Amino acid sequence: MPKNARAAEIKAIGIGKSFGHFRALNDLTLDIGRGEFLALLGPSGSGKTTFLMILAGFLPPSDGRLFSDGVDITDRPAELRAAGMVFQGYALFPHMSVEANIAFPLKVRKRPAAEIRQRVAEMIARVGLKGHETKLPSQLSGGQQQRVALARALVFEPGVLLLDEPFSALDKSLRGQMQAEMKRLHQETGTTFVFVTHDQSEALALASRIAIFNHGELLQVGTPEEVYDRPANRFVAEFLGEINMLPLNNVRQENGAATGLCEDRTITVRGATDVTGDAVLAVRPEYMTIRSEAESGENGIVATTTASTYLGAATKLDLLTRQGTRLTVSVPNDVAATALRGGNSVWLTWPAERGILLAR
Ligand SMILES: Nc1ncnc2c1ncn2[C@@H]1O[C@H](COP(=O)(O)OP(=O)(O)OP(=O)(O)O)[C@@H](O)[C@H]1O
Ligand SMILES: [Mg+2]
Structure with missing residues (x-):
């Protein structure tokens, strides 16, 4: 500067x-x-x-x-x-x-x-x-x-x-x-x-x-x-750009990582704040990937596609988890087409260091 x-x-x-x-x-x-x-x-x-x-x-x-x-x-x-x-x-x-x-x-x-x-x-x-x-x-x-x-x-x-x-x-x-x-x-x-x-x-x-x-x-x-x-x-998370929010329960801190339960699946957050107990997990849509399966131990959640919007360069998908949380991701058009064909139920996965742990 x-x-x-x-x-x-x-x-x-x-x-x-x-x-x-x-x-x-x-x-x-x-x-x-x-x-x-x-x-x-x-x-x-x-x-x-x-x-x-x-x-x-x-x-x-x-x-x-x-x-x-x-x-x-x-x-x-x-x-x-x-x-x-x-x-x-x-x-x-x-x-x-x-x-x-x-x-x-x-x-x-x-x-x-x-x-x-x-x-x-x-x-x-x-x-x-x-x-x-x-x-x-x-x-x-x-x-x-x-x-x-x-x-x-x-x-x-x-x-x-x-x-x-x-x-x-x-x-x-x-x-x-x-x-x-x-x-x-x-x-x-x-x-x-x-x-x-x-x-x-x-x-x-x-x-x-x-x-x-x-x-x-x-x-x-x-x-x-x-x-x-x-x-x-x-407030800051939601004010700046789009973000997906998921409830994350029973959060515990161990060895620099936090783990908690998100709809019966164990989720890890790395580089997180010191929040414990019942919290909120925020993930930017661009860090979420659509997959047909998730590896064991990988961060992921099952969701159903409820709507898709063609944006030209990409397709925006609106999804709903089993427990009713609404999520949004923007994915390449061919990925969206595959996701929409597969009975609409997909896995959304994201890297542990891309999760943001926030007080509820
Ligand atoms: N002279 C004044 N007398 C009474 N209330 C005031 C006065 N000036 C500002 N306020 C109030 O203080 C608050 C903050 O106002 P401010 O103008 O700083 O907001 P802002 O963030 O600039 O909003 P905007 O984006 O709409 O310009 C508002 O609720 C406004 O009504
Ligand atoms: Mg002003």
């Missing part, structure tokens, strides 16, 4: 926010590394924007302290923080040209006119807006407005760029294009990026780490691989 001397390192300790009796954020502790690309991910109302506003200095926290490069900035007003902000819906100044919008943060900071001209021109080139300098925001497309917002937030070389759902107003193809541009801008500037999204695939694709929120609580923070492969709880 590129290192940038200006990129800020942020530490949030025990941050809480109450609106009257309502607790929007609770005891949030999080380190954001220099030059990191962090995604704040969670459902609507989980506190993502509230946390971003606290980072920006637009909202004072009710509890906790906020540090930037080791300095306590909790009580520092927004205009004295080195944070660039891209608001949801961009919040461009409608009566100002593209140029004037981008120049605004430099004017506020009373930079010399020559420097402003040069930096604005550089920024316009960098985000691909040459030829649009004198237009008003209303004369721009959605993607172009997005670029102006990014340029305005980056022009004063902020220590951290905060983005609230920056792509939600864009259609799918433009979204993909802007995501790639944001990744490039992150690499070029080396600045710390914190962006809010409720799109899990966007977070997995862009972020170096993901912080997952629900009901004002930070549930887990980790690299995309960590949160996807080792979710800390059921």
